[in-house]
Amino acid sequence: MKKRVYLVDDELLALEELKVLLSPFEDLEIIGACDRVDQAIKECNEFKPDLIFLDINMPGKDGFGFLESLEEVKEVIFVTAYDQYAIKAFEVNALDYLLKPINPKRLSEAIQRFRSKSSSASGGESSEERLSADKRIFIKDGEKCHFVPISKIFLLESEGNYVRVYYENQKPLLHKSLTYLEQKLPEELFFRANRQYMFNLDYVENIEPYFNSTLLIILKSGHKIDLSQRQSAKFREITGV
Structure with missing residues (x-):
């Protein structure tokens, strides 16, 4: 082709x-x-x-x-x-x-x-709206430019009209909403924790019980993210925890 x-x-x-x-x-x-x-x-x-x-x-x-x-x-x-x-x-x-x-x-x-x-590169062409894990996104943060492999993004944090993208030792700002990224990133890889955070399941280090049957997610980076009861239930369903 x-x-x-x-x-x-x-x-x-x-x-x-x-x-x-x-x-x-x-x-x-x-x-x-x-x-x-x-x-x-x-x-x-x-x-x-x-x-x-x-x-x-x-x-x-x-x-x-x-x-x-x-x-x-x-x-x-x-x-x-x-x-x-x-x-x-x-x-x-x-x-x-x-x-x-x-x-x-x-x-x-x-x-x-x-x-x-x-x-x-594995896999063929796709007409799907979501990006696959082997793709990259371009981020221009001030004078710096980043071409970020999606698979290396471990955390996304909402900051107003921007999203802080954490990958490796970088954390540039992307002028997109977290909801937009939730719709574009591979759903089998990224989990929406709450209104502020979305994280990469491959970078989960530990999962701890939290208040009222909720879960505390600890990433390999050391970031701690608490899930609501609803999202905790969804996380358990997805991961089998």
């Missing part, structure tokens, strides 16, 4: 050139190309491409702001005329970084890297 590719660049000539350069790769299908950032965000959220070729220096919103606006990011190859963004691009775990004018050999290497990564 062909991999679905979307192109984003504020220069129409650059988009056309990239289409020509990608034409020999028969396993790739270009499902869209756009020179307007807002429209590209809308279409990428709708089409959910397997790979995005993304310019960085664009008017109104740069490539990193573009990624922040997406509901889901699979793989990204940055294409830009400015090499000063290279380090930041790899800080968000971009698959590759190509300088304009694009060298066909470098493009071929980037595509091969994408193929290798795609073939090693």
Whole structure:
């Protein structure tokens, strides 16, 4: 099955050139190309491409702001005329970084890297609304950018209109609601404890009896989360505790 590719660049000539350069790769299908950032965000959220070729220096919103606006990011190859963004691009775990004018050999290497990564990933394509554990989410917290594997998130904490995302030794803020994330993250992996917290079941260290038949969840990180009677009953049902 062909991999679905979307192109984003504020220069129409650059988009056309990239289409020509990608034409020999028969396993790739270009499902869209756009020179307007807002429209590209809308279409990428709708089409959910397997790979995005993304310019960085664009008017109104740069490539990193573009990624922040997406509901889901699979793989990204940055294409830009400015090499000063290279380090930041790899800080968000971009698959590759190509300088304009694009060298066909470098493009071929980037595509091969994408193929290798795609073939090693288990499972096929999915049209489900929920993200799978092997996906990543992009978080831009101030000047820092995070490309976070969902499986490494161990705790989510609601903070007003934001959610504090705990993974490894990081805890960036994501401009989404906890309810939104509850609907998007894999339900077999994440448990909504209460209005404030949701945690990853794989990171539970201990479960202790609490007041009035409730449970106290202790994560490997040391965080302690108390469940209501209703959620304690649900937790017992799910886990068999």
